[in-house]
Amino acid sequence: MVATYLRRAYSSFVAHVFDIPARFAAFLSFLALIVLPITGISSYYLRILISANIFAIFAASWDLLVGRTGQISLGHALFFGIGAYGTGLLNYYFGLSLWVTIPLSTLAGVLVALVIGYPCLRVRGPYLALVTMAFPLILTGVIFYFKDITGGERGLYGLPRFFPFLRMYQLQLAEYYFTLTLLLVSGIILYKVANSKTGIVLVSILDNELASKASGINVTKYKLLAFAISGLFGSLAGSVNVHLLQSGTANMATLTVTLSFMTVIITIFGGLGTIYGPIAAAYILTILDRYVLNTIVDVPTDWHMLIFILFIILLIIKWPRGIARFVTDKLEDLQEERELEERGEHIWKKYKKKEK
Secondary structure (H helix, E strand, O other), X not given: OHHHXXXXXXXXXXXXXXXXXXXXXXXXXXXXXXXXXXXXXXHHHHHHHHHHHHHHHHHHHHHHHHHHHOOXXXXXXXXXXXXXXXXXXXXXXXXXXHHHHHHHHHHHHHHHHHHHHHHHOOOOHHHHHHHXXXXXXXXXXXXXXXXXXXOOOOOEEOOOOOOOOOOHHHHHHHHHXXXXXXXXXXXXXXXXXXXXXXXXXXXXXXXXXXXXXXXXXXXXXXXXXXXHHHHXXXXXXXXXXXXXXXXXXXXXXXXXXXXXXXXXXXHHHHOOOOOHHHHHHHHXXXXXXXXXXXXXXXXXXXXXXHHHHHHHHHHHHHOOOOHHHHHHHHHHHHHHHHHHHHHHHHHHHHHXXXXX
């Protein structure tokens, strides 16, 4: 029984992962991320990787909305802030466990996405981008107005950690594996949605909305669905982030325009509409920001965004479809060459047999 199950699992792995270079490269990358902390890296590098995990979830959620439906949102920080302040307020004033407040704040993100999504559907293109960019600013104003409740600029601090019973390094190690697992589950769900029948409908809306309507597709329903799923995972990233050791505070930083633009940069750099592209780009840019520009080169923090923008412009000129698409295209070319070589040998053997 067990042997049969293992054989089937191995056959499935070979057919769906090992024989597809792009998927096998993703599998090896994830395996490296699992093994990396075992090498005994310092807590500083663990903090960088934990931040990369959170940014990867956040950027992938934005990619589903924009890359699959073409609804350009420049206010995605709204969901990150709702997740952060939602779990913070529920814990701070009602004393609820973080394992309860995180699902509730995530649900709040979905509800907000549905509420703002419907009026946003009435505008398109740059007008939609401007409207969505206004919502984090509105929420910022609300937080300032009710500063006695929200903490104003100071925010809500002293929020509980995920694993308070662990010591410092063990706590960071546990947080790393927890956020990595969350990233894996979120990435698989978003990828499955993007490549499902629903994802195909979303792409058809992206390509030609009028033709989709003429085909009987309820465009409003699918656009709202994309908003809701994007809001869910965006809020999840924000709510988890405030309970990490390196954060522990729900403050105004979760609603900045810079955070929204950072998501755009990560997604375009990785590859718009791929889901896996923003995940890979989140690691690259977080390491560039927190390690290369801070430790190796020691560039002032104010210059980081400018360097990112210049870096992205150069890469877009070189690889306009994103770095992840470039890598997967190269891996697919290798696969085709290998198939041609194998097929060529087979054809040559058949030809030699016929000659005899």
